[in-house]
Amino acid sequence: MKAFDLAGVWRIRSGCGTYDIEGNMPGTLFQALEESGYWGEKDLFWRENNRKCPEIADRDFMFSRRFTLPDDFLTDSDRISLDAEGLDTLTEIRINGTVIGRTENMHRRYYLDATGVLKQGENSIEITFFNSLAYIREKQEKRYIWSAPDNIIDGFNRIRKCSSSFGWDWGPQVPDLGIWRSLSLKAVRRARLGDTRISQEHLKDNGGTDRVILSCSSTAEGNTEGTSIRYTLTSPSGKTWQMESAPGKQADIVIGNPELWWPNGYGGQPLYTLKSELFHKGQLLDRGELKTGLRTVELDRTPDEWGESFGFRVNGITLFAMGGNIIPRDVCNARAGRKTAEELLGNCRDANFNCIRVWGGGIYPDRDFYEICDRFGLLVWQDLMFACALYEADCPEFREELRLEITDNLSRISHHPSLALICGNNEMEWAFEEWEQMRWDGRNKAEYTLQYEYFLPELSKKVTPLTPYWKASPSSGGFFDNPNDPDRGDVHYWDVWHGGAPFTDLRKHHFRFLSEYGFQSFPSYKTVCSYTEEGDRNPYSPVMEDHQRNGDYAGNRKIMKYAAEYFRLGKDMDANCYLSQLSQAEAGRYAVEHLRQNRGRCLGSTYWQVNDNWPVASWSSIDYYGRWKALHYAMKRAYAPVLLSCREEGAMAEIYVSTEGMDGFKGTLKWALKECSGRIIRRGEESVQVAPRTSRKLAAEDFSRELAGDRNRERYLSAELTDEGGRHIWRDTTWFVQYKKIDLPDPELKAGLKQAAEGYEITLTAKRYAAFVELDLYEGDAVFSDNYFDMDAGEERRITLYWNSPEELSEKKLKIRTLRDSYR
Numbered sequence: 001m002k003a004f005d006l007a008g009v010w011r012i013r014s015g016c017g018t019y020d021i022e023g024n025m026p027g028t029l030f031q032a033l034e035e036s037g038y039w040g041e042k043d044l045f046w047r048e049n050n051r052k053c054p055e056i057a058d059r060d061f062m063f064s065r066r067f068t069l070p071d072d073f074l075t076d077s078d079r080i081s082l083d084a085e086g087l088d089t090l091t092e093i094r095i096n097g098t099v100i101g102r103t104e105n106m107h108r109r110y111y112l113d114a115t116g117v118l119k120q121g122e123n124s125i126e127i128t129f130f131n132s133l134a135y136i137r138e139k140q141e142k143r144y145i146w147s148a149p150d151n152i153i154d155g156f157n158r159i160r161k162c163s164s165s166f167g168w169d170w171g172p173q174v175p176d177l178g179i180w181r182s183l184s185l186k187a188v189r190r191a192r193l194g195d196t197r198i199s200q201e202h203l204k205d206n207g208g209t210d211r212v213i214l215s216c217s218s219t220a221e222g223n224t225e226g227t228s229i230r231y232t233l234t235s236p237s238g239k240t241w242q243m244e245s246a247p248g249k250q251a252d253i254v255i256g257n258p259e260l261w262w263p264n265g266y267g268g269q270p271l272y273t274l275k276s277e278l279f280h281k282g283q284l285l286d287r288g289e290l291k292t293g294l295r296t297v298e299l300d301r302t303p304d305e306w307g308e309s310f311g312f313r314v315n316g317i318t319l320f321a322m323g324g325n326i327i328p329r330d331v332c333n334a335r336a337g338r339k340t341a342e343e344l345l346g347n348c349r350d351a352n353f354n355c356i357r358v359w360g361g362g363i364y365p366d367r368d369f370y371e372i373c374d375r376f377g378l379l380v381w382q383d384l385m386f387a388c389a390l391y392e393a394d395c396p397e398f399r400e401e402l403r404l405e406i407t408d409n410l411s412r413i414s415h416h417p418s419l420a421l422i423c424g425n426n427e428m429e430w431a432f433e434e435w436e437q438m439r440w441d442g443r444n445k446a447e448y449t450l451q452y453e454y455f456l457p458e459l460s461k462k463v464t465p466l467t468p469y470w471k472a473s474p475s476s477g478g479f480f481d482n483p484n485d486p487d488r489g490d491v492h493y494w495d496v497w498h499g500g501a502p503f504t505d506l507r508k509h510h511f512r513f514l515s516e517y518g519f520q521s522f523p524s525y526k527t528v529c530s531y532t533e534e535g536d537r538n539p540y541s542p543v544m545e546d547h548q549r550n551g552d553y554a555g556n557r558k559i560m561k562y563a564a565e566y567f568r569l570g571k572d573m574d575a576n577c578y579l580s581q582l583s584q585a586e587a588g589r590y591a592v593e594h595l596r597q598n599r600g601r602c603l604g605s606t607y608w609q610v611n612d613n614w615p616v617a618s619w620s621s622i623d624y625y626g627r628w629k630a631l632h633y634a635m636k637r638a639y640a641p642v643l644l645s646c647r648e649e650g651a652m653a654e655i656y657v658s659t660e661g662m663d664g665f666k667g668t669l670k671w672a673l674k675e676c677s678g679r680i681i682r683r684g685e686e687s688v689q690v691a692p693r694t695s696r697k698l699a700a701e702d703f704s705r706e707l708a709g710d711r712n713r714e715r716y717l718s719a720e721l722t723d724e725g726g727r728h729i730w731r732d733t734t735w736f737v738q739y740k741k742i743d744l745p746d747p748e749l750k751a752g753l754k755q756a757a758e759g760y761e762i763t764l765t766a767k768r769y770a771a772f773v774e775l776d777l778y779e780g781d782a783v784f785s786d787n788y789f790d791m792d793a794g795e796e797r798r799i800t801l802y803w804n805s806p807e808e809l810s811e812k813k814l815k816i817r818t819l820r821d822s823y824r
């Protein structure tokens with residue numbers, strides 16, 4: 001098979017000639033507008049520029065180019081197809097003036113027949129992108145179908161297009177369009193390979209040794225008579241197996257002593273390579289290659305004293321899922337390539353994640369994304385792309401469209417060992433039961449049931465039979481049976497934040513798997529500066545409120561109100577960004593500590609949300625420019641294999657150690673009730689032994705005597721864990737009063753910097769107690785091994801500053817602040 005890539009410069013024109021620019025493809029309209037200087041020196045994110053996007057997109061656009069085929073492209077082939085991996089969304093495609101096809105689903109890959117329309121030498125291609133806004137308006141007029149309204153263009157559910165491109169409660173309304181994934185011509189001789197599916201059966205011999213039977217089958221398209229497929233499997237250590245079978249027929253490979261794939265924190269991620277080659281009479285027609293891993297994955301749903309468990313069981317081990325929700329990485333989807341996926345998922349792995357949830361209001365990620373999840377050991381909870389809206393499932397054409405879309409996407413990803421769960425939709429079962437404002441009729445409910453409880457599970461079972469299917473998130477198993485039941489299935493908990501409850505409220509609840517909960521903050525101040533003028537840098541300015549999409553733009557008020565519960569008012573916008581991130585980090589820490597203290601009863605935490613698709617105030621732990629907020633560091637600590645946590649209540653404190661992964665913990669716990677000067681009021685020490693994947697309460701102390709008479713404003717609990725070798729594992733601070741009540745002393749922090757293997761090593765010393773020490777660079781950005789931590793008087797800490805640029809750093813470039821600096 002020969003391929004001709006149509007990537008390169010295309011011309012983009014609107015119907016009546018208002019817009020006439022050039023753009024690099026794969027790419028989209030708003031990406032091209034930005035690159036052609038439409039926003040002057042600035043970009044789409046600058047101030048309120050994004051507000052113009054819906055009006056710009058409200059028309060048809062033509063994308064066109066000329067191209068010259070290599071001389072031998074058309075010779076010696078029977079069929080030419082246009083392989084469109086992603087067109088966004090409603091198109092008509094012409095080659096040399098002849099219409100070769102139409103598309104109407106951004107989530108699908110289309111092969112369009114282009115045989116007979118191409119010629120030797122120069123050719124032209126033109127793709128008309130029809131107005132998707134006009135299309136959804138028209139559909140809504142015919143039959144109105146409800147979709148969530150929180151700053152989202154009505155009717156996003158009437159088109160198979162990235163829902164959040166119509167806006168969301170964290171994203172701008174940028175209904176982009178264009179060639180968002182690769183576009184190429186394929187010249188096929190006789191036949192080409194289709195999808196390769198893999199299934200694996202894990203067996204134990206009598207002697208107890210493991211064996212895996214790997215079954216592969218690839219389809220082929222075209223004239224397949226007399227063709228055969230040769231599979232070559234190579235193990236991570238280089239051992240190979242070969243099998244041959246006809247297209248569509250299964251070939252089994254028996255693997256003795258399999259090298260098992262594990263999620264991050266439980267073992268390695270060995271990958272096997274499978275090559276498929278399509279032959280006809282000894283002649284190679286086409287080839288493909290993929291990587292897979294050997295593992296079993298199940299949903300652990302065991303009835304127990306509280307209800308029914310809900311967790312991932314991998315290779316027979318039930319784990320506590322630690323992760324977050326991922327949304328599209330950019331409003332311009334074509335711009336979110338391999339590099340940003342590698343960075344984002346690398347940041348997840350570095351924060352001790354073993355799991356992510358791909359949320360259903362965006363896009364199905366590309367191949368690279370899952371390959372990276374396989375390598376990093378991140379289990380993927382994959383929502384199908386349906387969120388916060390109703391769909392017209394009683395329409396047969398719509399169901400047929402879904403069949404094609406989901407078959408296409410699931411067959412593309414089903415071989416990935418990271419794929420752990422297919423989930424029907426985001427929040428729709430719950431919406432029927434609990435979102436009071438809804439008055440949906442029987443038809444809506446019947447359509448819901450048909451789509452997620454019959455049609456999609458059957459389809460999912462057909463395409464990826466070994467991947468568990470879950471009807472909705474949250475759900476307790478379906479049929480509108482108390483979908484957000486804390487005792488069964490997964491839960492979305494929003495009393496903290498949307499409900500305005502203090503973040504300590506979460507401790508009153510017990511969940512089996514918390515798949516959504518979250519808390520907002522401003523992005524880093526540097527990020528704020530990237531989209532504001534100086535005069536805008538106030539939480540309630542129009543620009544700051546525009547870069548905030550929750551609850552009628554009221555989110556900033558909520559951020560400030562929550563921060564006021566715990567902290568004094570920041571002296572400027574920079575300080576308020578920092579303080580907002582501290583409240584967010586504290587909310588996250590409180591949640592995960594509580595969930596892990598109850599390990600077993602609870603088996604998972606995927607917080608809302610890991611990333612942003614533009615620079616904005618939101619629930620994310622990493623902002624659009626990849627800057628880690630305090631929350632991401634807090635999650636890295638809270639998701640550590642060994643977690644020390646304190647649970648305070650009045651003047652009481654309980655100390656827990658929770659373990660995850662394959663190892664337990666043995667070592668020593670030391671705690672001390674202290675003053676900021678370092679003076680110790682009371683102390684304790686004990687040896688600790690905790691089994692793998694459990695949580696133990698190690699101490700319960702009553703400090704009412706020591707904390708009486710407002711002494712809680714001066715005294716705090718400092719707890720420390722060291723392992724058997726005396727290696728420091730953990731330090732934790734607990735105050736029994738809000739930080740705003742404490743008169744923090746000057747910690748007299750000192751920092752030294754020296755070059756080290758991964759960048760620089762910072763040595764920090766504190767003369768007195770320091771709260772929420774933040775490390776940053778005045779110019780540029782860096783990730784640190786730890787950040788936003790407390791220090792005891794006399795403590796010395798070594799922190800790695802990860803750095804691989806040639807630029808040299810000195811202490812002067814380090815920016816350090818503590819909580820005290822935010823109001824002084």
Ligand code: BMA
Pocket residue numbers: 168169170387388426427492516608
């Ligand atoms: C959820 C999500 C999103 C939303 C978030 C914050 O439950 O599913 O729809 O962005 O809450 O409101």
